[in-house]
Amino acid sequence: MLNKNDIKLIRSLRLKKYRQKYNKFIVEGEKIIIEALKIESTNIDSLYCTNEFYQENRALVNKKLSNVNIITDKELKQISNLKTANSALALVKIMGNTGTDNLKDAELILYLDDIMDPGNMGTIIRSCDWFGVDALVVSPNSVDIFNPKVIQSSMGSIFRLDIFRYDFGQLQKLLNDKVTYYGTKLEGENIQNITYDFPAVIVIGNESHGISAEISSKTGYNITIPNYNKSTESLNAAIATSIVLYDVKNKLD
Amino acid sequence: MLNKNDIKLIRSLRLKKYRQKYNKFIVEGEKIIIEALKIESTNIDSLYCTNEFYQENRALVNKKLSNVNIITDKELKQISNLKTANSALALVKIMGNTGTDNLKDAELILYLDDIMDPGNMGTIIRSCDWFGVDALVVSPNSVDIFNPKVIQSSMGSIFRLDIFRYDFGQLQKLLNDKVTYYGTKLEGENIQNITYDFPAVIVIGNESHGISAEISSKTGYNITIPNYNKSTESLNAAIATSIVLYDVKNKLD
Secondary structure (H helix, E strand, C coil), X not given: CCCHHHHHHHHHCCCHHHHHHHCEEEEECHHHHHHHHHCCCCCEEEEEECHHXXXXXXXXXHHHCCCEEECCHHHHHHHCCCCCCCCEEEEEECCCCCCHHHHXXXXXXXXXXXXXXXXXXXXXXXXXXHCCCCEEEECCCCCCCCCHHHHHHHCCHHHCCCEXXXXXXXXXXXXXXXXXXXXXXXXXXXXXXXXXXXXXXXXXXXXXXXXXXXXXXXXXXXXXXXXXXXXXCCCCHHHHHHHHHHHHHHHHC | CCCHHHHHHHHHCCCXXXXXXXXXXXXXXXXXXXXXXXXXXXXXXXXXXXXXHHXXXXXXXXXXXXXXXXXXXXXXXXXXXXXXXXXXXXXXXXXXXXXXXXXHHCCEEEEECCCCCHXXXXXXXXXXXXXXXXXXXXCCCCCCCCCHHHHHHHCCHHHCCCEXXXXXXXXXXXXXXXXXXXXXXXXXXXXXXXXXXXXXXXXXXXXXXXXXXXXXXXXXXXXXXXXXXXXXXXXXXXXXXXXXXXXXXXXXX
């Protein structure tokens, strides 16, 4: 059963201010919720699911949490953000990152300078997870990583990646001066000629404006992915990020 | 001025069946419309824009078309698909591709086996353009390339890329048997060890199910992007596509 207060709370979590107020975010969809149930460190506050979902994942659900609400498809529709509501929705506690020690020890860090599109943010989180990035740091103006669209497109990687929110100056102060900063730009060094020194911070700019002038002056190297068709203006930000991460790992192998 | 019939027509073009009926699709946003105006081969049927947009792009607009409708912000809102309506919306005629001769002569072809997400499709089109893919072939079940979300995320590349819709069997019949087919799979050969023979067809599978079993049996090589974190399940389809295209071009350089 779903009561009015549940509906009100869950719907409110679509907005950042309520996610911050209640310290919770929404996770939807069978696959990603099963992921969340399996990962020890995720703190699932409550689960709203169909009886079918519950019966199929009973052992996993009961092991992880006590607050399970069996609801109908119709009720799920009332709280879902998805066009076609799935079989489960969970509220997960925002736990924060593992602390700056892990950031200081990281070999490969990705810094996002004002990534605004939630789909891009989620896809970047997924790629970071795939390529084994040690820590993701997002600028304060970047889209909220707990935005439902970010969560959906991260495909469970949101639960596995260490994510921090700092401005670039704060990050630089936290890290020692042996770190090398690599910007990604339309006019930089061809990525094919880049060799990476570690610890490395890869900096990705905003979808429309690229890396801000202030940060630009602080990156030691600027990487460019060659354009094989001069009429195109740019690559999607998540695509450019993932190609650079692939290149870093490829050259390490 | 916007009349009721205009509104009805434009709104109907959100659906594939009406795009096919009227042979037109919607393009929205200042940047992409300016692109469309500049490209000789795009056939813009009509433009709906604010007076500000018109004054700023007068020369370009008048050179390209006569059917210009100056409308208010409020009117634009009535026909826009975007959350925040922009300053212009155009209806563009579906012109089809350049014919199979160009497909037969292509050195690098990308085949999409049931890509369903419009954002992925648009981003893949954008990457094809950037990396100079000669032709994109989409399976009949793939999302319609004239879907408004595809158009938005293609960022103008939709006007520059040669796109065909064939099933894999039809494509094979069209191409000669000197073509090499490369599938992308989770269990294939490490991409680092792949050398490409041309003409090459790169095959990308559906977001959830990968490449269909039928097509799978027909690809000569299977490419895998190494996973540096065994807990992740997969990369986003547009990301995987773009990394493979980058790799193809990188190895040619």
